[in-house]
Amino acid sequence: MAAAGLAGLALAGAAAGGLASRAGTVASAGARPDRWHAVTILCAPQDVGSPGAWPQPVAELGDRVDVRVVPAPGDRGTELGLRARAGLRPGESPDAADLEDRIRLALRHTRMLLETGEVLQPDRPGTTRTTLTSLPLRLALRRSQTGGRP
């Protein structure tokens, strides 16, 4: 148990490490505050929306974000990009990390809405109980929808 538990902590830690530390996206080598976050959605660019008529997850971000919509190469659909507006980016605003999280969540939800018609809900009520050894995983799960690759 102990050995397997250690392995668990190590592997979960690998995933949790980046997720638990939001500042990591700013401090890591090559970080660029004006970098776009983006998803590729299997639909035509006009189906993604237009200024004033964005899908709800994007619209909810209001004027805090720049929006970019371009055709994806090949048959892959459309690239939807979001980034925090100047002045709200990492290093420029105390709420920047929170906005980055909301941007990632909005992109994922927008793709689900446009491709499947709804946002897939996680199973609930949960059946889990809290244990000490699951602490790294619990920390990681707090940002399991809003975190991700820088």
Next chain:
Amino acid sequence: MKALTWQGVNRLSVEQVPDPGLLNAQDAIVKVTRTVACGSDLHLLGGYIPFMRAGDVIGHEFLGEVVEVGSEVRTHRVGDRVVVSSFIACGRCWFCRQGLFSACDNGNTNPALTERLWGAAPGGCFGYSHALGGNAGSHAEYVRVPFADVGAFRVPDAVSDERALFASDAAATGWMGADLGGVRPGDVVAVWGAGAVGQMAARAAMLLGAERVVVIDRVPERLALAERHVGCEVLDLTTTSVGAELMEATAGRGVDVAIEAVGMEAHGRGLSAAYDQVKQQLRLQTDRPTAVREAIYNTRKAGTVFVLGVFALAVDKFPLGAVLNKGLTVRGAQMHGQRYIPMLLERMERGELVTEHLATHVLPLDDGPRAYDLFKNKKDGCLRPVLTP
């Protein structure tokens, strides 16, 4: 309802948990009538997939009856007998449109975990940790099935529950290995692992026209089942030199397609296997790739190695030199069940694909912990225990 839950490393228990409900318009609720343990569950049990929380309901390979459908479910009705793909996929993203359902962009509600770990998130899976969505598993009386029109398939009347059950995962996974491994008529195919997935991969290779199919394992009972029910050749790695046998069988060429159906807890002989055991137990590598190495070594130049066994993160001493210098194609995937299940059910109906022998033990859900003890420790010739909630 009752469900079999993971409580910690090597600890399972049957508990009362909340009934599932419809959470999306494309959901169905399925009353589980058959659910089977999978070898990959043993990685959860052993703590090798550290994304489990105490109380999680496990199980991902199942069959049952639709008892409730969401407002947007079009192809299923209450009362349908369905087998469900273990992987959850939307059917509409780019990956699903390519038939790569386990790579679905929309089936995993915890994508950030695996984005960090692997660079991108695969789809979701029932009962297979929070890394694959944290979905409740099928070792329960009821289970919620997201994207039910995409992932659930009506079972033809002529196909028994016992046979159709394995279309959910084992048969689909095995078929994928042979199909995406590029098995062609005349090929010599070797399959590492005589578990259910390995046997199904061997059967798929035969149906796709392979000239010879050899299954390799260390458990005599499993090899005997493969020989008797699949009709393939077998090799017991504990009593013979696998490499020498395969070289003799292929006149020095090596096998055209190697299918690895063992995974991260592989056993083997010699220094390589001992090295992997020690290194995994010391937590210096997460997975034991002994069978993968052997598959690469024994595949012919420009051949293909398909990895079906479940691996978590990283391995050591991966023979990249052999891959490069022999010009191999190495490929792997979680299973694209939605791509294969309709065809598999047709083959099951025609009697081309039989699976009943895989279910060596059938037990009530209450005996879930005992079922996994039989399975994990290979007691009483257990190949796959089926639970009947």
